Amino acid sequence: MYASSEPSLRPPLSLGEKASRFLTWTAVLALLAWSWHGAEMRPLALIADAGNIGTLIGDFFPPDFTDWRMYVKEMLVTLQVAVWGTVLAVICAVPLGIMSAENMAPWWVRQPVRRMMDAARAINEMVFAMLFVVAVGLGPFAGVLALWVHTTGTLAKLFSEAVEAIETAPVEGVRSTGASYLEEIAYGVIPQVFPLWISYSLYRFEANVRSATVVGMVGAGGIGMVLWELIRSFEFPRTCAVMAIIVLVVTLFDLFSQKLRKMVL
Amino acid sequence: MIHVTGLNKTFSGVQALKHIDLHIKPGEMVALIGSSGSGKSTLMRHICGLTVSDRNSGEVKVNGYTIQKNGALSGNIRDIRTHIGVIFQQFNLVGRISVARNVALGALGRTPFLHGLAGHFSPEDVELTLRALERVGIRDKAWQRTSTLSGGQQQRAAIARALVQRSEVLLADEPIASLDPESARNVMDTLQELNRTDGMTVVVTLHQVDYAVRYCPRTVALKKGEIVFDGPTRDLTPAMLNSLYGAESRELFGEKSSVRAIVPSSVRGERTAAAA
Incomplete structure (x- = not known):
């Protein structure tokens, strides 16, 4: 009986529970994809504009404490x-x-x-x-x-x-x-x-x-x-x-x- | 002193008290016994006005004041409560303030409102507080934070608070249920002393008969919300209890605790005779 399936610490899930897990994860991924679009995420810009960002950071140093x-x-x-x-x-x-x-x-x-x-x-x-x-x-x-x-x-x-x-x-x-x-x-x-x-x-x-x-x-x-x-x-x-x-x-x-x-x- | 007539209480469909009639004279010391769920604590909470009965059922009067009638608390219940001392199983003290201050709260009822809020008590009440602490034997703990006291000491502080209330009635709801045997005896001795010396009327709920036998001349026994016995405690023989409670009576004798060590020999003799 035990030999037929791998021993596991996961509780046995019914088909309904499996389906609801699947749906939950689908919903989470859908939310992330949808928000990606709305937030106009462009991670590549970080690389493309790396030079600009570098110059900007460079402009900050050395700090000026005169005042x-x-x-x-x-x-x-x-x-x-x-x-x-x-x-x-x-x-x-x-x-x-x-x-x-x-x-x-x-x-x-x-x-x-x-x-x-x-x-x-x-x-x-x-x-x-x-x-x-x-x-x-x-x-x-x-x-x-x-x-x-x-x-x-x-x-x-x-x-x-x-x-x-x-x-x-x-x-x-x-x-x-x-x-x-x-x-x-x-x-x-x-x-x-x-x-x-x-x-x-x-x-x-x-x-x-x-x-x-x-x-x-x-x-x-x-x-x-x-x-x-x-x-x-x-x-x-x-x-x-x-x-x-x-x-x-x-x-x-x-x-x-x-x-x-x-x-x- | 205490008059309960025709009291009914239903908790979500279950009748916890069924037509209770109970009359207690000034200066009595009465035990209310019964196993858990028998309704003894519910009855006690009705007498001190912390719980109201079912609508249109019964009346509770203490010391001439109507506590509740037909399921409604009296309009001046806060004034009336100042005349009734209550102690609880869990002591119901405020853990984070000093023992003396907890005890002084007993004087709130006669302290002008703003003084009470600011914690200014009259010199007489401060003296009364210290004397009450002296009397219950914890004067040396007065300035400690209440939560640092042992259970027995906290219960005695609660009694001291009732003393500061100058109440003529003391209602004790399971005062010893959370205490070790020695603290329990100590608390019961204090209650008995107040009853004998000051003539204070004391009603105490207990779920072990031994203490009733030792301390209370009169016992009222409840079972499933009904009074099944009301009379001199000496009539409450094991045989009698057995007929009232059946198998439950063992719980009332506290299975493992040694009854013999607590019950005075005179009573024990009678009991053995009756059991034989």
Whole structure:
């Protein structure tokens, strides 16, 4: 009996299961082929234009750090934008996150809040930045507002998922003492989700340091604005210097916040 | 003190409680026994107002307050809950905050709203908290994070929280089911002491009869959602249990645990006599 077929660790498949596997793989390949066309993929261009790309990269070196004081100053502005954008978002995400948690709010609160957060999340911070530049004028404040709205959407979702995963027993314990709804949240829910919330907030702060460097490109202040000006005037050695500073600072903050997150969890 | 009349509860088609009538006088210490699925914990959750009964069936009154009637919780249930101490099998403490703070939560009901949210309790309540911890024997653990305590210590912290509530009724839902025998005895001793010294009315669900025999003068036995016995615990002989529960009665005696070591000799004598 065993000799008739090779021993195998694969579970035996019925004909229907085999067909559905085949269909799944066909669909995946079809999707890739279809997107190849739409995205106008031309890998050969990389080879054909290799000379051009080489010259461009060559133009970046050596980097020109003459204006480094100005770059550092603008980089600080970018960090400050990220700080305020994140802090405001965390503050808003606490109530909004609880309001969109299944075990905390009735559907007529949950659904509208969730859809609002979906919208805030769906639209990229660059788009918000362009809108806020129109509303409040050029400068870092538009960047803060853009990060604030987008990050609130993301954090509210992450916060609500943490709330949905809590244990109900401690909440019932607090309830059994006659606590009010808000006291149940303050003592039963928040202590349970606190470390996760902190971790998510720090993670978003990392992401916002990166995002803050690009929202500047549409006029919302900071290093992004400098970068955009330099690229537009083909000042590649200086562009290179600015990019080096961005990479350095973003890496430093990633490492730092990773350490902090490990500490709270 | 506790009056349950005509209570029915159905969980997705299965009737968990069938027409329960139960009356408990002030100062009693009553055991609710039954095997798992008998409905004893469900009954307990109805008494403390964490679960509501079927519509148009029955009423629960504790200490003169109506907890629920005809399947609806009383409108001021949050106020009423402040007068009823509850402890649970899983302790239901908040693991990440200190023991003292968990115990102080018992005073939330009489703390002004914003003070309660900010964690400012009155000096009297802080003192009461420390005294309650002293009384249950874990004063030295007051500032530890609650999750670092052993099960028995956590259950005593939960009792201390009920003390801070200054409740006259203590409902204990399977308080010893997750504890080792020594911690279990310790917790039961504490409950008994509160019942005897403070005259606190104590209702405790147990799934082993041994502890009922040792600690509770009165026992209410449930089977498949019905009260099948309600009377002095000494009447609850093995023969009686056998007739009530059949093969299930072995579970109630905790198969492997040694009953003899726990049951006082006087009771044991009676039981052997009855069994013979």
